[in-house]
Amino acid sequence: MSGNTLTRNTGVAADEDGDVVFSNNDNGRIGRGSSSSSDGLRKGGKSGVEVRHLDDDDDNSNEEAQLLHSDSEDDGLELDELTSPGSDVENRPFRKSKSRQQGRKRHRYCDWLWGGPAPSKTQRIEPRAWLLPRLQAGLVDVLDCLFPQKWQKGMLLVGFGIVWMLTVVVPVVLTKGKVVADGQEVKHLGCVSSLWGGNAECGLDGRLCEPFGNTSVAFRCPADCAGVKLLNPRWVGNQQINYRAYVIGGGEGVYRGDSFVCQAGVHAGVVTDKKGGCGRVKLKGEYYRFENSTQNGVESVQFGSYFPMSYEVEKVEGCGRGDARWGQLIVSVGLSLLLGAGTRSGKVMFFGGFTGVFLHVGLVSDPPDIEVMSGRLVQELVGIMVGRLLPAVFVMVVVYWAIGRRTLEGVDEGANWEKTLLWMGGLWLGGLTNNTFEAWIPISRLEGHDLRQQPGAVVALVVVVGVLIALGTLQAWHFWQEGRLPKFLAFYAGAIAVIATLVVMPGLELRLHHYVLALLLLPGTAMQTRPSLLFQGLLVGLFINGVARWGFDSVLQTYDSIRGDGQYGSLVPEVVAPFIETLEMGVKQETIHFKWSALDDVARLREKIEGISVLVNDVERFRGWFTKTKLEDMVFSWPRFRKADEYFRFSFVGEGGNTLDWTEAGTWFANGTWSKGVGFYKV
DSSP states (O other): OOSOOOOOTTSEEEOTTSEEEEEOTTTOOEEEEEOSOGGGBOOOOTTOEEEEEEOSSOTTOEEEEEEOOOSSTTTSOOHHHHHSTTOOGGGSOOOOOHHHHHHHHHHHHHHHHHHOSSSOOOOOOOOOGGGOHHHHTHHHHHHHHHOOSHHHHHHHHHHHHHHHHHHHHHHHHHHHSOOEETTEEOEEOOTTOOSSOSTTTTOGGGGGGOOOEEEEEEEEEOSOOTTOOOSSOEEETTEEEOSSOOOBBOTTSOEETTSOHHHHHHHHTSSBTTTBEEEEEEEEOOEEEEOOOEETTEEOBOEEEEESOEEEEEEOSOOOSOOOHHHHHHHHHHHHHHHHHTOOOHHHHHHHHHHHHHHHIIIIISOOOOOEEGGGHHHHHHHHHHHHHHHHHHHHHHHIIIIIHHHHTTOOGGGHHHHHHHHHHHHHHHHTTTTTHHHHSOOSOOOHHHHHHSTTHHHHHHHHHHHHHHHHHHHHHHHHHTTOHHHHHHHHHHHHHHHHHHHTOTTOEEOOOHHHHHHHHGGGGOSOSHHHHHHHHHHHHHHHHHHHHHOOOOSEEOHHHHHTTSOOOOOOOOEEEEEEEEEEESEEEEEEEEEEOOOOHHHHHHTTEEEEEEEETTEEEEEEETTTSOGGGOOEEEEOOSSSOEEEEEEEEEGGGOEEEEOOOEEEOTTSOEEOOTTOOOO
């Protein structure tokens, strides 16, 4: 073989075949070329040397090699140095600076820390011998024998879906269909339905909620109403109650008119918390002194004065089978496990389980709380459920493509039951949030005001955040092993940035609904590990519970839209110390007179205040308008009709006639003395 042979002890050598070898002693990277022709050597740049061999016999054939030989001009060898006459390159030592060596070590460490181990390790669920992998694969093998063709499996899946749907819909029609009792169609109520609205909702003297007595209404209640609680404070006389059942009285069988009817029915033993049931409300008109008691797991509130509406609760025969949600739950859980254990397909398991649980939650276990005549209930529920299911399916298509397939596809058949129990178990745990996490964790809403006032909420939030951090660290470790940690961290950095931006939006409140939390946390489960199966199923179930029960509520909402019957944070009237007048005209007649301090015009315009309202014993008894009389010139006089404690609260009236925040209750005792509420007025 012709050509020059170059020898050098620091990076260039010729092997026995005559090929020129360029090497870098630190990183071991080698470039190879031919020494057959000096024309094949070309001058290299600062970052490397390229050697080309030209075949004289065939101009169309050639061979190229490139070598990244050096990262700096000082460390690299120009090709001129190798070919120029009198070069002392053989006698010059080939050295690297100490700083460059340290930099490369840091670079390799950062690559390892950021990019994970080399080679990366893709997480896969492998069968465990002690969990009987052959048995776990048994159902799939049997179905393969019985239904070997794809179209046969498809028909089997369609039939299975129809059976599952019928096990949900048929009991719903039988237990939630039209009911007639004593010739009167029964009305279906929600757990928080009542006959009297809060504060001034029933208007002056309660006229919007008449009649107060001498009538009856047949009703039907769903199951699980005993545990429903108030989420905003309410006043009952001079007591402020929250986060408890709203049942007033019942100790003597008579309830105040604004009590939640279904909770009163459970308290009275007319309906059961497990199955719900039917009853009849008999209105009795005005009643004095509502005694409290604890019955059937419901604790009622005492009210020691009079109220214009009261009622008793009676049993109604022929109500039907009652709520069958727990029996249906057993059937649906069994079918979901059968579906998961009988398929290899991650798609079938994901979308089959999602649809089945969505139907169960939306129609059976946690349907929307609606008040309608029983003959229209099923149609209303189905309409709401379908309207929420379709967009939810589109969201889940994206979730499966980006996340779910990494977790569910390709799981070994020998771990089929493990996959099913973990993913489907988590799916049901999240889907039944109203019976699981909401019952265990004392957090009703992720809002600062609610967290501060709900007992145990702050501690529970700290524990939940700690658990999420621990689980997130575990998932981040697996992402690191797969070399996907940068993408994982980049997603959540972006999510945090978006949330921070939404938080500071003026005039709007950020609402982290169930479905929003689920979508935020689901990307952290995009790998095939056993914990990821459980977490992903749980989060998909949480998404189902939020959407099937409440729909796709906006992430950003105005305070008024989420306030409900809570506080506005508005001004309240400043009450001047009342004057009590006593007249002796054969019979002692007492009257209490109220006046208010003047309202600043700037504040009135800012809050759009138009009038003032007065509640006596939680019933509106006076409403005055500033277009007729200034606030400081108004007087509200209330004569005593009976010897009983009476409770007074005051509120400004805003635009549209809506009352704003109310003062605390002041009490005019039966003995004629007066006690103001805390912060009630300035002396």
